[in-house]
Amino acid sequence: MSNTGWLKIVGLGPGSEALITPEASSALEQATDAVGYVPYVERVAPRPGLTRHGSDNREEIRRAEQALAMAAEGRRVAVVSSGDPGVFAMGAAVFEALEAGEPAWRALDIQVLPGVSAMLAASARLGAPLGHDFCCLNLSDNLKPWALIEKRLRLAAEADFAMAFYNPRSRSRPEGFARALAVLREACGEARPIMFARAVATPEESVRVTTLGEATPEMADMRTLVMVGSSLTRRIAGAQREWVYTPRSVPSSGAAS
Amino acid sequence: MSNTGWLKIVGLGPGSEALITPEASSALEQATDAVGYVPYVERVAPRPGLTRHGSDNREEIRRAEQALAMAAEGRRVAVVSSGDPGVFAMGAAVFEALEAGEPAWRALDIQVLPGVSAMLAASARLGAPLGHDFCCLNLSDNLKPWALIEKRLRLAAEADFAMAFYNPRSRSRPEGFARALAVLREACGEARPIMFARAVATPEESVRVTTLGEATPEMADMRTLVMVGSSLTRRIAGAQREWVYTPRSVPSSGAAS
Known part of the structure; x- marks a missing residue:
């Protein structure tokens, strides 16, 4: 496993750019991959070096597994949620997938970046x-x-x-x-x-x-x-x-x- | 009453600069007065044109009245709270003071700027x-x-x-x-x-x-x-x-x- 991959579970706030924390913006600038529900991934501005992976609303666990697997390959992965990731959002889904998934995933560098919830x-x-x-x-x-x-x-x-x-x-x-x-x-x-x-x-x-x-x-x-x-x-x-x-x-x- | 005064009830987030929203930072840059509990007011960087009014923990209502009165005089007042102003913080105190206070205060330009809560x-x-x-x-x-x-x-x-x-x-x-x-x-x-x-x-x-x-x-x-x-x-x-x-x-x- 690479030492440089990471997974950040990022809260984008409720909608306006003015409510995205600098910490979240910085993570999005450094990410190689943004993973999430289509309308949330579309809130991350496209740029060279960033791949956006949008998926459907009901796909939370598969999406979390995909994100963990990419981070394990050394990619810098931002899993994006609207609002705060810990309130009815991707935070719990990622940890569910972590608990049930590859043992090696537990050594990954994972961070949750809070946001202004809805x-x-x-x-x-x-x-x-x-x-x-x-x-x-x-x-x-x-x-x-x-x-x-x-x-x-x-x-x-x-x-x-x-x-x-x-x-x-x-x-x-x-x-x-x-x-x-x-x-x-x-x-x-x-x-x-x-x-x-x-x-x-x-x-x-x-x-x-x-x-x-x-x-x-x-x-x-x-x-x-x-x-x-x-x-x-x-x-x-x-x-x-x-x-x-x-x-x-x-x-x-x-x-x- | 001046048309240019305002009162913004600003959430500073839990502590780190990286968790202050751009909306909150912008309000602090435009304010003429920052009002709040001493350690929170000290989180607002001093600059020419800004007066910081720190007060004690138990002074919420008096502080809210002071802030409303200053906004009514045409000042641009930021009432600062740690975290989010709506969660056990200055939001409720300001509206309590508004309800009980001068009828003219109800015409003020008031906004609540949410923050990442503790x-x-x-x-x-x-x-x-x-x-x-x-x-x-x-x-x-x-x-x-x-x-x-x-x-x-x-x-x-x-x-x-x-x-x-x-x-x-x-x-x-x-x-x-x-x-x-x-x-x-x-x-x-x-x-x-x-x-x-x-x-x-x-x-x-x-x-x-x-x-x-x-x-x-x-x-x-x-x-x-x-x-x-x-x-x-x-x-x-x-x-x-x-x-x-x-x-x-x-x-x-x-x-x-």
């Missing part, structure tokens, strides 16, 4: 809705049974967490998000704020604040990050726009306790 | 321990009653979330973290992985992986981000080091369901 970018656009204790769930039932999603939603509501949801609504299973909204309405009440942040930090960005009572499944698509407030989350009408934040502290007599 | 940086150093559903709690009982912290820990364990903890151990109340460890041991078992990531992305960085059974309160201090795995979290022995990750999927027969 959740943090969406939260920033709205104010500070995750400003106190929160949880973050992937609502896709490709990856776990629906019963577990529902259980987690109910426990998160009981804990009075603010919540952030990735993958709220897949094309193949649109009914899942309608069920999630019904569970949340029952557990948190109709008045609770819900936020839809679509394609944040891209030209298609849009955000909307409403209540669980007014929310409909069509407000989310595959590019939407959804957030639900805790019982203490506040909406503030600004002169031009509305802000949403969750206070830093819970009074001893707070609704949450 | 949680994401710590997770990256360890592999991908937050690679599936997780929650994030502030363990400081300055801000909420201990009973609520304990309730949230028990519900998070029941939901089988991976967990990230900010402020695990304050100088004034060191016993809180010992109680949290006892609750987690009871709810998750002695074998569950726990990770201590101290001062990540600074020269003092150190990380340690152990189990709840082996963990002691002294392993954390005020600069430590603590993470606990879910029931599915895996430890992989590498050639030089250990990785920790939480798989992306939960089998239908998984321990979590």
Whole structure:
């Protein structure tokens, strides 16, 4: 095995160049290969000496194995994810492939380079809705049974967490998000704020604040990050726009306790 | 009120220059004033035309009011936080001050610039321990009653979330973290992985992986981000080091369901 190969699992941030860390940019400049889901690989500028390997959405493990094998051959491989690689992205897939794969891969020089996650970018656009204790769930039932999603939603509501949801609504299973909204309405009440942040930090960005009572499944698509407030989350009408934040502290007599 | 003043709530990332976004750097270059907790304000390089206003840790609301008042006077104000401003940082404090303060402040040009949070940086150093559903709690009982912290820990364990903890151990109340460890041991078992990531992305960085059974309160201090795995979290022995990750999927027969 070459000593010069490496594998960096790189977070590209939510979309804008202005949100890519210098550490990530530098890794992309040094890489011989960029590996990832097609639209993310296309965010890496082409240049001589760089091969871009785009693959389909459902190919995470095969893609991770390909990346590890190339690094073992001495190549400098950037596995790219949107947002942060550790949040519902390629980080876990690479380590899954590492654990199950060639023993020699464990000697590779591997680094994870964090990025601004979609959740943090969406939260920033709205104010500070995750400003106190929160949880973050992937609502896709490709990856776990629906019963577990529902259980987690109910426990998160009981804990009075603010919540952030990735993958709220897949094309193949649109009914899942309608069920999630019904569970949340029952557990948190109709008045609770819900936020839809679509394609944040891209030209298609849009955000909307409403209540669980007014929310409909069509407000989310595959590019939407959804957030639900805790019982203490506040909406503030600004002169031009509305802000949403969750206070830093819970009074001893707070609704949450 | 001047039209040219603004307030940007800026995430400086966990410590290293290489993790500050270009958007944040650009805001700091344009600001006339940087406002924040002393060690964070000191991370903004001094230059002519910039006044740095450092204040104490417990001064968040007064600091936020000062920043809003300066922006209302037409100054370009950067309120700086370590990590991301929306996660247990100045974002919520500024919106709290905005809601309670001068009505004219609501017309100000306010933006939140997200950053790489300590949680994401710590997770990256360890592999991908937050690679599936997780929650994030502030363990400081300055801000909420201990009973609520304990309730949230028990519900998070029941939901089988991976967990990230900010402020695990304050100088004034060191016993809180010992109680949290006892609750987690009871709810998750002695074998569950726990990770201590101290001062990540600074020269003092150190990380340690152990189990709840082996963990002691002294392993954390005020600069430590603590993470606990879910029931599915895996430890992989590498050639030089250990990785920790939480798989992306939960089998239908998984321990979590």
